Each structure stands twice: as structure tokens, then as C-alpha cells.
Amino acid sequence: MKKLHKWLSLSAVSSLVFFLAACTSPAPEETDSATEDKLQVVTTFYPMYDFTKQIVQDSADVSILVPSGTDTHGFEPSAKDVAQIQEADVFIYNSEEMETWVPSILESIDTTDVVIVNASEGIELLEGSHSDEEGHDHDEEGHSHEVDPHIWLDPVLAQEEVSTIKEGLAEADPENEAVYTENAEAFQAELQQLNEEYAAAFENAENRTFVTQHAAFAYLAERYDLHQVAISGLSTDAEPSPSELTEMATFIKDQDVNYIYFGKTTSSAISETLANETNTQLAVLDPIEGITQADQEAGVDYLQAMRNNLEALKLSIY
Template sequence: MRKKFWLTLMVLSVGSVLTACGNDSEGTSSDESNEADFSVITTFYPIYDFTQNIVGEEGNVELLVPAGTEPHDFEPSAQQIAEIQDSDAFVYHDENMETWVPDTVEGWEEGQLSIVQGTENIELMPGNEEDHDHEGEEHRGEGEHQHSHEYDPHTWVDPKLAIQEVEAIRDQLSEDYPEKEDAFAENAENYIGELEELDQEYEASFADAQQKSFVTQHAAFAYLAREYDLNQVPISGLSSEEEPSPERLAELKDYVEENDIQYIYFEENASDDIASTLADEANVELEVLNPLESLTDQQIDNGEDYISVMEDNLSALEKTTNTEGEEVQPEETDE
């Protein structure tokens, strides 16, 4: 009798434990279902931030290019490509930035996942000087996926174009996932409102700019300069990894000295050796101007994002644009 009692008790105990474990497991999967149900992989930082603000709590958005990494020449590993294929949506900027994308997605099964291009409705400016004769052609020619930038991909540094990119990402995700369209629309509307305020800050600041020319480490700010009637004078080309020739540095030193330029802008996340050398030789100050191609882990942990960094960029540029004196003339270039 006693044995039968203890046997019954053990069976009931085991059953209770299994039931509890089953309930715990079900609760965990339910809590995580919002994120696990819809997964999005984005390429580099501004695309990640734009997409995160659109998707919100509707899914999990991941960043492919590691924090603090130069994205211009990034190539994904086989494992990363497999992870992209396992996701629901892949969001990239433009093949002139992520030059690896066209060849990578070419063999993927149609409809396997949503492939979203941020610059879908944006006309890019010509890139390197030797490519200027391509102006007016379609900027997405087939087979032209080299690491050189035929077209300037840095549209996101212009808040107005950032808004267009957010709208393009929203529309493409909504088309492929109509059940989330309302949430995407509401999230995007709120974020676009913040971007419009940012744009208004830039417009108000530069409306009466006393100086319009600014010297940058690399040619990442052409769209911003065009939008707000400024003049970018880059030390090097479209990639921060490019190094200028000694002749180019000598030209810039003369330009800085002749125009009494007070600041040269460099990037925290790239080598500032060239900018520092020019600043030392011309006896001017260095100031950070972030092209937002990547944020460090520390910046992300500190809560910095696209809008906060763009506000920092505005404050940095105002050190030049608010400088009194004779207006600096644009750099003369050979056509």
C-alpha cells in the first residue's frame, strides 16, 4: 500500500514538473514571437537606423557591417550571406555603396525574401572625376559593381534625402508585408517628423552662412552641400581609405592659407593622419564631421543615433559657416 502511494505521488510530481516546463517554454516563445516572427538584416549604420525606426516593435532589425567598420569595401562572409537568406527582409542602400550586393543576390530564388533598396527613387550624383562623362546615364548599369564609386552614394547625409530613403524602405517593406503596413506607416510618419525638424535646423542655420566652403577628410558631404548651398572641399575621394597625392595636399595647403580657413574636418572612425598633417602644416584646427557610415559600439551604447550625430555635425559646421570675414571662394578645379 505504501509503495503504491509513493509511486502515485512520484507520477503526479513528474507530471507537474513537465506541465510547468511546457508552460514556461510556451511563454518564452510567445514573448519572443514579435521579434522572431519578422527578421530584417540591414547593411550599414544609417540604413539600420532608418529601418529600425520603421519596423519598430514589428520585428527584429540587425546590422550586418560591424560597428566601427569601414563599409565601402566590406564583403560579407559565407555565414553572413546565409543569415541574410534566412531573414525575412534584406535592406541595403545602393550598389554604388554595397558593391557586393548585385552579384550576391543574383542567384537567389525569387520571392525568397524581401530585397529592399534604399535609394530606389533617388538620382545619384556622379562620383569620381574620371566618371563625370557618365552624367545623365542610368546610374544602375548592369555589370558595373566594382569597388570604385561611379556614382556618389552618400545621400543619407542630406536630411531631405534621408526622408526619401525612409519613405522608400517603408513602401517596399509594406508592399511585401501588407499585414504590417499600418504599423510601418505610423512609425515612419513619426520618424519623418523628426527628420523634417532636423532639416529645418540645417536650413535656418545655413540660410545666412557667412562662409560656405568647408574642408573635409573625404568627399562624403556633396549632397548636404548641394542642398544647403555650401561648398565641400574634400582632401580625398569618395572613400575615406583613399589617400591624396602630395600635389593634392600642397594645393589644399595653399587654398587653406590663402582663404584663412580656420577648421579642417576629420572623421573619428577613420585614420585622421592626412587631415592632421594638413592641419599642422596650415596651422588650423581639426574638428569632427561624421559621415555616419558607421558608429562605434560606444557611440551606440551612449544612445547616439543618426539624428543626434547630424545635430553634432551641424554644430561643427557652424564653426565655419558662422565665421565672420571675407567669403571663402570655392576651390578652382580643372574641368
């Protein structure tokens, strides 16, 4: 769509030539090349990509910066990525607390013709301490969070993000606003169904505590009155100290914890160490920051990954 602006001047000059030629020549067949020039949308990581695709369907071209199966927390955009954002009509990210590199990128490019969408706008973020119930003060070098950015793991807040994304798309492409609105509402209905499935599953649960390596599930835990206990912090590169690991091992034994959860796109070494020490089983609880290519080819999307997480959590709760 942005391409249209770049050749309007040339088009104005050539229009006169075509007008004069039309006086003596048959009118050329109309083309729809302009309508084929779809909205160009760049998203940061998988949930933003999937939410956007659900809204636009075939009405826009959507790309993703973070490669499949990559740990989002360690991602740094390349010069090519920055150029891709510059050339986009719409750039969509979750939050400055998640994609900590976004502010500097936006300062370095001309965003005059790019609609910037912060999907978490208007959502109150939890403090980082809420995600680590053991209260560990982890030393996180590089990528760190003072607040918890994992909003998309709450199906209710995900609906709010979908609304914000839809508004940004409509601003950039008002001609398709009705399409975007209809698709967004249909997807929000699916997210609401997901919310109801989670609420029903945990309504009468006796045990409400689960142990996870990555402290990514505070929003989900708060929504359904669960208790997340995290081995390490909000950042996947955080490593607990030996004393913290000992503390956690004692907690697992005392509380008769049966499962320790780890994510698909991060190392499970810490979880494996604790599992071996405490004779505890391992299971996957996916932060859905990056669906692997194999899972995508198998039809796994955000909704399916969240349902997989629900089945995994039932192992600890029941």
C-alpha cells in the first residue's frame, strides 16, 4: 500500500499521456493492480502474528520478525529487520516491556507513514514480583523485565490486544475496516470460548499451585485463581543461584509437587536438574512466544497451544 504513495507523482505525469492516447486508441482494459497492493504488516513474535492474521485473513500481507522456535527474549533485530519495519504500513508489537528494543528502533526510523500498534496499550501490567512467588532476586543480564509482559497468555486480555490491533489496522486501511471488525469479533468469540474452558477446568480444583521454570504465567494464574511458583525469573536467560535451587527443591518435596513445567523454545536444563533431584516428572507449558515450524505445519496455532497448556496444567491441578 505504501508503494502507491511513492509513485503518485510519476502516475500524475503519465496520466496525461494516457488521456491523449485515448482520443485515438481503444480504451485499455481496466486492471486491479492497485487493489492487489495489500496492506503490508510487520509483527514482532508469534502471538502478535497470529492475532493479526486472524483479523486480516487474506486482506493483508503479514510477516513476523522473530523466527519460528526462537527464544523471543534474546532476539535483537538486524538491519534488514529495521528496514522491513520502515517499509511497512503497520508495525505491531506486544509491549516495550517485552520487545525492549522497540523504542530505540522507532527513534531511528521515519515512522510518518507507518501506523505503530502497541497491542498492550491500556492494559495494566503486573509487577515482575507477582510472577515469582518465591521472591527470588535473580540477576538478569541483558534482557530483563521490571513488569510482566506476558499478557497474551490470559485469553481475556488477549481479546483486548485483538481490539487494539484491529483499530490500528483499520486506521491504516479504512476501506477494509468492516472486514477487520468482523474477523476480530469472530476471533474474540473463540478466545472467550477458550476463557470459559479454562474457568470451568479450574473452578473446583483442590490444588491450585504449579511450578514452572519460566515465570511467564502470572496473568493466566491470576485470571483463574492459580498459584505460579517460578524456578527462575521473567527472562529466560535468568539462572537461579545454588541456594535458590536448594530452596526450590525443598518446596517441591514439601508440597508434593508432581510436575515441573518448561517451555518448548528454551533450555530445560534447570528443570531437568530439579526433576532428577526431587523425583518429579517434566511437562511442557508453552509461553507461546515462538511456535516451532514443525508445530505450525502440524496445525498448532495460538488457540491449540493454549488448549495444550490447559491439558498440561490439569496434570498438576488434579
